[in-house]
Amino acid sequence: MPTKSLPCVLLGTALSICLPTLADTAVEHYGQLAVKGNQIVDRQAQPVSLAGPSLFWSNTGWGADKYYNAEVVNYIQEQWNAPIIRAAIGAGKNGGMLTHPEENIAKAEAVIDAATDQGMYVILDWHAHHAEDHPKDAIAFFQHFARKYGAQPNIIYEIYNEPLADTDWASVIKPYAEEVIAAIRAIDPDNLIIVGTQTWSQDVDKAADDPITGIDNIAYTLHFYAGTHKAELRQKAQYALDKGIALMVTEWGTVDANGDGAVDRQSTQKWLDFIKRNQLSHANWALNDKIEGASMLKNGTAADGAWSDDDLTESGLYVKSIVKNWSDIDYSGDE
Numbered sequence: 001m002p003t004k005s006l007p008c009v010l011l012g013t014a015l016s017i018c019l020p021t022l023a024d025t026a027v028e029h030y031g032q033l034a035v036k037g038n039q040i041v042d043r044q045a046q047p048v049s050l051a052g053p054s055l056f057w058s059n060t061g062w063g064a065d066k067y068y069n070a071e072v073v074n075y076i077q078e079q080w081n082a083p084i085i086r087a088a089i090g091a092g093k094n095g096g097m098l099t100h101p102e103e104n105i106a107k108a109e110a111v112i113d114a115a116t117d118q119g120m121y122v123i124l125d126w127h128a129h130h131a132e133d134h135p136k137d138a139i140a141f142f143q144h145f146a147r148k149y150g151a152q153p154n155i156i157y158e159i160y161n162e163p164l165a166d167t168d169w170a171s172v173i174k175p176y177a178e179e180v181i182a183a184i185r186a187i188d189p190d191n192l193i194i195v196g197t198q199t200w201s202q203d204v205d206k207a208a209d210d211p212i213t214g215i216d217n218i219a220y221t222l223h224f225y226a227g228t229h230k231a232e233l234r235q236k237a238q239y240a241l242d243k244g245i246a247l248m249v250t251e252w253g254t255v256d257a258n259g260d261g262a263v264d265r266q267s268t269q270k271w272l273d274f275i276k277r278n279q280l281s282h283a284n285w286a287l288n289d290k291i292e293g294a295s296m297l298k299n300g301t302a303a304d305g306a307w308s309d310d311d312l313t314e315s316g317l318y319v320k321s322i323v324k325n326w327s328d329i330d331y332s333g334d335e
């Protein structure tokens with residue numbers, strides 16, 4: 001944690017008093033986020049770069065839903081100084097929103113409420129690979145959350161995690177996005193909406209060539225896995241930024257694109273340099289204990305957030321150091 005300075009007030013010529021101050025939470029510090037040109041900015045129109053973890057699929061019965069609770073969110077704020085967390089709410093597949101809506105909504109709300117209490121931003125992600133097949137479900141989902149939380153500055157809507165490689169931007173993804181965005185904007189006029197892009201959210205160049213227009217505070221999803229994706233994908237991202245769209249890395253991994261394999265520190269560092277240079281925000285996949293390289297927690301780790309570094313995997317320890325050292329700002333809100 002950075003050292004907090006004490007503000008001092010001069011009283012007359014010789015006497016001054018220094019008072020302890022409250023650290024701002026992330027939301028107190030930055031306020032309502034917006035998109036300005038190709039950047040996500042704070043209430044002062046200054047670029048914002050936030051780092052945090054993404055939870056794993058919330059689907060009932062998949063084993064990661066137990067981590068959707070306040071104790072885990074509190075741990076991430078207090079021990080990692082994270083200003084943001086992502087809730088990856090399973091849309092389709094077994095145990096997701098289409099079959100278990102109440103359970104998944106309750107998990108999302110548990111994370112959003114805890115993040116709100118901690119003054120953190122929270123990405124509400126419709127975690128799908130075929131969202132265009134059921135847009136009405138996505139609309140009902142986001143309208144529920146826009147009604148309940150849209151007046152708060154900390155909710156970020158991510159409306160389509162990862163469209164597949166053969167799901168066309170112009171004819172499928174963009175029309176889906178415009179329909180869902182219109183439904184959100186009918187309720188919440190301003191909070192950030194992050195739009196997934198073709199090829200597991202890598203083809204940000206296609207979105208840059210044919211962006212959504214006429215709506216404020218739209219950014220686009222860029223995903224990478226350091227073991228698989230290298231300079232070629234960064235060039236694509238740079239092209240998109242240069243064309244003028246804003247990007248958010250709502251999901252990235254230190255390992256291979258299948259979520260497994262070894263931690264690639266050399267490639268990760270190149271990505272972090274790119275992210276830092278362009279002042280992007282990012283969320284690492286995944287805060288979960290599944291036995292695979294991307295998981296931050298060792299298999300069998302309890303869901304109580306009472307964790308030591310001994311509970312973290314190699315990737316978890318690495319990502320903790322990245323998140324904790326990302327900013328000099330103390331987001332604790334503590335005295």
Ligand code: MG
Pocket residue numbers: 150151152188189190191
């Ligand atoms: Mg709003």
